[in-house]
Each structure stands twice: as C-alpha cells, then as structure tokens.
Amino acid sequence: MxxxxxxxxxxxxxxxxEYVMLAKVEDLKMDMLRIVEEEEIKKIRLKTSDxxxxxxxxxxxxxxxxxxxxxxxxxIDTSVAIPLPNITSRNLSRIIDFCWEHQYNTENLEEFxxxxxxxxxxxxxxxxxxxxxxxxxxxxxxxxxxxFTDLIQNESPEFIRDFFNILNDTNSVKSMHAPAFxxxxxxx
Amino acid sequence: xxxxxxxxxxxxxxxxxxxxxxxxxxxLIWEILLRVPVRSLVQFRCVCKSxxxxxxxxxxxxxxxxxxxxxxxxxxxxxxxxNPKIVSFSVQSLIQSLSSPARAxxxxxxxxxxxxxxxxxxxxxxxxxxxxxxxxxxxxxxxSKRFPTGVTPDTGITHHGFGYDHLxxxxxxxxxxxxxxxxxxxxxxxxxxxxxxIQNFPCRPTRWLGKFVSGTLNWIAKAAASDDQWVILNFxxxxxxxxxxxxxxxxxxxxxxxxxxNVLRGCLCVCFYDSKEARWVVWLMKEYGVQxxxxxxxxxxxxxxxxxxxxxxxxxxxxxxxxPLAITENGIIILxxxxxxxxxxxxxxxxxxxxxxxxxxxxxxxxxxxxxxVFPPC
Numbered sequence: 103m104x105x106x107x108x109x110x111x112x113x114x115x116x117x118x119x120e121y122v123m124l125a126k127v128e129d130l131k132m133d134m135l136r137i138v139e140e141e142e143i144k145k146i147r148l149k150t151s152d153x154x155x156x157x158x159x160x161x162x163x164x165x166x167x168x169x170x171x172x173x174x175x176x177x178i179d180t181s182v183a184i185p186l187p188n189i190t191s192r193n194l195s196r197i198i199d200f201c202w203e204h205q206y207n208t209e210n211l212e213e214f215x216x217x218x219x220x221x222x223x224x225x226x227x228x229x230x231x232x233x234x235x236x237x238x239x240x241x242x243x244x245x246x247x248x249x250f251t252d253l254i255q256n257e258s259p260e261f262i263r264d265f266f267n268i269l270n271d272t273n274s275v276k277s278m279h280a281p282a283f284x285x286x287x288x289x290x
Numbered sequence: 291x292x293x294x295x296x297x298x299x300x301x302x303x304x305x306x307x308x309x310x311x312x313x314x315x316x317x318l319i320w321e322i323l324l325r326v327p328v329r330s331l332v333q334f335r336c337v338c339k340s341x342x343x344x345x346x347x348x349x350x351x352x353x354x355x356x357x358x359x360x361x362x363x364x365x366x367x368x369x370x371x372x373n374p375k376i377v378s379f380s381v382q383s384l385i386q387s388l389s390s391p392a393r394a395x396x397x398x399x400x401x402x403x404x405x406x407x408x409x410x411x412x413x414x415x416x417x418x419x420x421x422x423x424x425x426x427x428x429x430x431x432x433x434s435k436r437f438p439t440g441v442t443p444d445t446g447i448t449h450h451g452f453g454y455d456h457l458x459x460x461x462x463x464x465x466x467x468x469x470x471x472x473x474x475x476x477x478x479x480x481x482x483x484x485x486x487x488i489q490n491f492p493c494r495p496t497r498w499l500g501k502f503v504s505g506t507l508n509w510i511a512k513a514a515a516s517d518d519q520w521v522i523l524n525f526x527x528x529x530x531x532x533x534x535x536x537x538x539x540x541x542x543x544x545x546x547x548x549x550x551x552n553v554l555r556g557c558l559c560v561c562f563y564d565s566k567e568a569r570w571v572v573w574l575m576k577e578y579g580v581q582x583x584x585x586x587x588x589x590x591x592x593x594x595x596x597x598x599x600x601x602x603x604x605x606x607x608x609x610x611x612x613x614p615l616a617i618t619e620n621g622i623i624i625l626x627x628x629x630x631x632x633x634x635x636x637x638x639x640x641x642x643x644x645x646x647x648x649x650x651x652x653x654x655x656x657x658x659x660x661x662x663x664v665f666p667p668c
Contacts, residue, residue, distance in 0.1 A: 228312035229572045235318060243321075251325040267313060268338050 146173065147183035154191035155183045158198060165201045167238035186237075193233045196222075197242060204241050218248055224265065310454025320344060324357045328411075328429045328661040332482060351663035355410055358660075359556065364616055365659040366624075367405060367413065374402040376413075378428070378659065381616045383632060384624060384645060391646040397428060402596040405450025405655055406463060406646050409502050411662025414452040414463055423463060425668065432665040437483060440476075449491065451507030455479075455527040461666050462501065466491065474511060477530060492532055495523055499655070501551050502580035503558045508535065510549050510560065520549050522558070523559040538573045538584035546571075548611040553658065559587065561625070562613050568592040570612050572623065588623050588637045615656055626656055 147162055148156045163169055169184060185284065186194065196218075203214045227246065232244040254262055263270055301363040314322075323331060323344065331354075335342045344350055349622030364381045377394035378530045384392050401416040406423065413426045422436040442449060446546040449466040455661055476487045502508075506524040513519040522535035537549070537560060546562035553559065558575045569588040577583040590612070612633075624645075632645040647653070 225312060228314055231314065231318060232312060247321050247325055250322040254322075255326050255330045257330075261362060262334060262337045262341075266319070268341075270337075271339050272336055272342070 109136050112209050121158065149183035149185045150189050150191040150194050150196065151187050154194075156191070156194055156198065162198055162201045163206075165239050166197075167240070169237060188253060189233050190229075193226075196230060197233060197237065197239065202244075215245065221271050222251075251262055253283065316340065316518065320353075323350075324354050327358075327363060328354075328663055331663065334432060345663065351665070355662050355664060358662075363661060365661070366615055366656050367408060367659045368653040368656045369402075369404050370568070371654050374399045376403070376405070377653075379647070381618070381624065382633075385618065385622055387646075388634065390641050394647065404464075405657050406447075407499070407502065407658035408659050409453050409461065411660055411664050412461060414461075416447065420447050423460065423478065423648050425666065427662065427665055429661045430663055430665065434480065434668045439465070439467075440485065445473075447498075448473075449475075449495060449498050449509065450501065451502060451509075451525065453502035453505070453507055453527050456505060457528040461668075462528075463489075464525060477527075480666055483668060486530075488530055489532070491523065493521075494522060497550070500525065500557065501553050502629070503553045503556070505580070506533075506546055508551055509557055510551050511540070516566070520655050522548065522560075524550065525601065535579055536581040537577075539581060540584075550611045550613045554587070554614055554617050559614055561614050563592075563610060563612070572614050575624075587617070588621070588624075589637070590625075590635050590637075590642070591640070593633075593642055603659070613656075615657065632656070 112177060145157050145159060146169070148158055148169065150156070158166075163173075169186075172184065189197075200218060201216075207214055219227075227249065229248070231243070231246045234246055254265060256263070262268070301451070301562050302444040310380055311321045315588055319341075323341075325336070327497045328336070328491070328589075331345050332656030336344050365378050365380045366384070366617045367376060367383060369376050378397075379392055379394050379488070387393075402418040403424075404418065406414045406416045408414070411427050411429055413428070414422050414423060415426055416439070417436075420439055420441040424436045426432070427633040432476055439447070445467050446469075448466045448468050450464060452461070452463045454460075455462050460482070461480045463480075464475065464480070466473055469612055473490055474487060474539055475490045476485045478485050491509075491511075493511040493513070497509065505528055506521050506526050508524045510520055511523045515520045522537065524533050525531070526533060532617070535558075547565050549560050549562045551558065554572075554574060558578060559572055560575075561570055561572045563569075571586060572588045572590070573584050574587045574660050575584050611628045613626045613628075615632070617623045623635050623637065625633050625635065627633060632653075633642055635642045659660055
C-alpha cells in the first residue's frame with residue numbers, strides 16, 4: 103500500500119551504489135512497517151462537500167485541531183467518514199499536501215511554500231483560508247494570513263476594495279485618509 | 291502516503307465554479323490586517339466604514355502591537371538641539387546608508403519639545419520650559435492635550451522614564467523634579483490625568499533616562515552598599531515600587547567602566563568598557579530579572595571616539611561610553627557615543643563606521659521607535 107511519496111524516494115536513490123540503496127530500502131521498509139501499523143489503528147476518513155473520501159494519517163490529522171477535538175470529545179465511530187461540509191476535495195487535497203510538507207520536508211519547505219502559493223489564484227486563496235480557519239490548522243492559517251499581507255500591504259484602497267469585494271460606503275474619503283509619519287505635532 | 295490519502299480522489303471540479311463566493315468574515319479580515327504595517331493600515335482606513343472602525347478599534351491596536359512585536363521596521367527618533375523639530379530614521383536605511391548620508395523624516399513644531407520617552411509607538415514629549423507634557427503617536431497623528439508638569443522656573447526635571455503598565459492598561463511617566471535643596475519624585479498616569487508623589491530614588495543613577503522593559507523603568511547606579519559596585523535600579527510601573535536587578539556575574543564588576551543600559555530585541559542590555567581587555571562588551575538579559583540569563587551579545591574593540599578630544603585630554607577617556615541603539619539579526623549593531631556620534635559595528639567582519647546624517651549635527655537624544663496604532667484615552 104501507500105507508496106507515492108516514499109516511492110519517489112526509491113526512484114531518486116536508484117543511482118546510488120547498490121549497498122547504499124539496499125540499506126536505504128531496508129530503512130524505508132522499517133519506516134513503512136511502522137507507519138502501516140500506526141495507520142491501521144488510527145487512520146481516519148474524512149468526507150468532503152463533493153462526497154470524496156480521504157484517508158488521513160494521524161500525524162496530519164493532529165494538525166487539524168477541529169477534527170482532532172471532534173474525535174477526542176465525541177468518541178466518533180471511526181469506521182464512518184467524518185463529514186466536512188465546508189471543504190471541497192480540491193482544497194482538502196491541498197491542505198493535506200501542505201501539512202505533509204510542513205511536517206516532513208525539512209530541506210525545501212520555503213521552496214514548496216513558494217510553489218504552493220503560485221498555484222493558487224486569489225479566490226482559491228480565500229477559500230483555503232476559510233478552510234484552514236474551519237479546520238483550525240495553525241501553520242496553514244498563519245502562512246495564508248502572511249501571504250495575504252504580502253499581497254495587499256502596498257496596494258491602494260481601490261485595489262483592496264476589488265480584492266475583497268468591498269463596496270465603498272465612505273463619502274468622506276479625504277478626511278479619513280491620513281498619510282503616516284508626516285506633518286507637524288502642533289495644535290490645530 | 292499521500293498516494294492513498296491526499297491524491298486519491300479525482301473528483302475535484304476544474305476552474306472556478308463561483309468566482310466571488312468566498313467572502314471573508316470580519317474575524318479573518320482582522321487576522322490578516324494584524325500583520326499589515328501601520329503605514330498601510332492608515333491608508334486602508336478609507337477602504338470602507340467597517341475597515342475604518344476595525345483599524346481604529348483600541349483592541350485591534352493592542353493585538354497589532356503584539357503581533358508586530360518583533361518589528362523589522364524599527365526607527366530611531368530624536369529632537370534637535372536648538373531647532374523645533376523631531377527627526378526620525380529607519381534603522382534599515384541607516385545601515386544601508388554607509389556610503390551616502392542617511393535621510394531623516396522631519397516633523398516641525400511651533401514650540402520646541404524634547405522627547406522624555408518612547409513606548410509602543412507613543413512619544414512622551416515635554417516642552418522646552420518643562421511646563422507641560424503630551425503624548426504623540428506620529429504614525430496615526432494622534433496627540434493628546436497638554437498636561438501641566440508643575441515645574442517652576444527654579445526647578446527642573448532630572449531623572450525620568452515613560453512606559454506602559456499592563457495591570458491598569460495605562461501609560462505612565464515618572465519624573466524627578468529638583469532644585470538645589472529639594473527633590474520630588476512623582477508619577478503621571480495618562481487617562482487618570484493626575485500626578486502622584488512617590489518615594490525618591492534610593493540611590494542616584496548615572497543617567498537621567500530610565501529604560502522601559504517588562505513593565506519596569508531601569509537605570510544604572512552605584513550600589514548603596516559599595517561605591518565600586520554597579521546595580522540596576524528599577525521602578526515597577528504596576529505596583530509603583532523600586533527594586534534592584536543584578537548585573538552579569540561573570541568577572542570582576544570593578545573592571546567594567548561606564549556601563550550604559552538600553553533595550554535590544556525587547557530585552558534589557560548593558561554596554562560596559564572592559565578596560566583590562568580594552569574592548570566594549572554588550573550583554574543581553576534574555577529573561578528580565580533573571581541574573582543567569584545574561585548573555586554576552588557583542589564585543590567591540592576599542593576605538594577612538596573623538597580624535598581631537600582624545601589627544602587633548604586623555605582624561606576624557608574615562609568618560610567614554612557607548613549606548614547600544616539597535617541590532618539587526620545578522621549582527622550589525624548601532625551605537626551612540628557620548629559625543630552624540632552614531633557608529634555602526636558589524637560583528638561579523640569587524641568593520642566600524644561612523645554614520646553620516648545629512649544636516650543633523652544636533653541630535654539631542656535618540657530613542658527607539660516602533661510604529662503602532664496606539665492612542666490611549668487621555
């Protein structure tokens with residue numbers, strides 16, 4: 103079972119001397135045995151709004167504080183998939199990817215984050231933020247909030263209104279607009 | 291792993307089924323804006339009414355301050371001697387401006403003010419005759435009313451310090467008002483807008499300005515018991531009482547000359563001249579009040595602070611001091627000499643440079659400044 107991520111690793115080490123490879127494959131088997139054991143006990147299924155079912159391993163699940171507390175407090179029947187009516191399968195797949203990389207990718211995490219961000223348009227970014235907030239995943243939530251900050255911080259109010267779909271209900275724009283760190287401290 | 295979990299289902303629709311469906315609720319807008327710099331937030335007040343009230347919310351200002359505590363946009367502010375202006379420099383631009391003189395932002399005033407202290411984006415100002423004080427947040431152009439100090443023409447403010455008391459959620463100013471015969475120490479609480487006379491200092495600190503950190507004001511002073519020992523005198527703004535904090539234990543404190551306190555990376559720091567080793571040493575107290583948390587931060591080889599004075603009066607050497615003003619993550623430290631010159635020392639390559647500041651010869655006092663949205667009720 104379960105090979106993709108580790109499978110890639112096998113391909114990558116195939117060019118190394120045989121003894122190294124064998125040692126690594128041996129390690130890998132041990133790893134997988136351990137993981138398989140864990141999974142058989144704790145693996146949880148999640149069902150998205152579009153009726154897709156995901157099997158999620160415990161270490162990823164731990165990041166999803168909302169699901170975790172559901173499991174802990176309500177003694178949920180783990181043979182039935184937990185419904186997540188607010189999350190699409192596309193977003194859950196992204197979320198699992200992110201949590202996985204955040205846990206296991208120690209070398210190229212920043213690179214991954216860059217790619218992850220590039221693959222999302224503004225709308226998808228918002229959806230993902232809502233999902234991260236709903237599932238209560240701190241790492242992803244902070245990462246997305248910071249990404250939003252980078253996107254908007256040097257933009258004009260007009261851009262912000264477009265970006266967040268906000269209606270301009272201010273009629274005294276000028277009086278509210280005050281450039282920072284200029285001017286005098288005298289009394290009016 | 292992900293083969294059977296994340297990547298298994300192929301049900302995801304492609305393209306956006308509802309392009310404008312995701313509207314972020316206010317609590318998420320709040321979370322995003324917490325991370326936006328003050329300068330942008332000031333502009334964003336005119337996005338819409340709800341953003342304006344969010345950004346003007348005192349609770350938002352507090353949360354924002356906490357989130358941006360490790361602010362990379364640190365600034366230094368100073369009033370100018372003989373000139374009714376306050377100038378402000380970004381630390382980043384000071385470091386980058388070694389080749390060309392650093393530029394300042396200037397604020398002009400009709401009256402001349404000195405800066406008594408800087409805390410959470412607020413400057414506590416005092417007019418030149420010391421008759422009144424006021425708070426000013428230049429980032430959001432907030433200024434309080436003027437409050438009388440009670441200083442008369444034959445008295446003057448000596449020791450002072452400005453900080454935040456989280457117990458009462460208020461800003462406080464301590465001043466010692468002295469004339470030849472008498473000394474009165476009192477605390478002003480902004481919001482209550484009243485003075486309260488307190489006990490005088492148990493010893494006499496070497497410098498006027500107390501440094502604010504962890505709810506306390508801190509001065510360096512000779513210990514009451516021994517004239518050779520230095521201690522840190524502190525004043526707790528919460529319970530309004532004095533205490534002592536111990537200096538680094540290592541070595542013989544007698545060999546440390548001219549200690550100066552300041553705050554770096556949110557921690558109290560002290561810079562001594564170690565005459566035995568002929569170098570300056572900066573220590574950082576990582577956990578306030580805990581003596582064994584003192585850590586040696588930077589050592590700076592002896593350099594001549596002012597060649598002219600150094601040649602003429604070797605005796606002046608005893609008065610040399612260095613005040614750390616700011617430090618970057620990559621070990622570049624900005625310090626002020628007691629001749630009001632600013633130097634930049636790079637602890638990686640050991641290079642030391644005098645800072646050139648365009649047209650500003652009379653920097654009166656240099657305070658660290660952190661942009662904020664804070665405007666206390668007063």
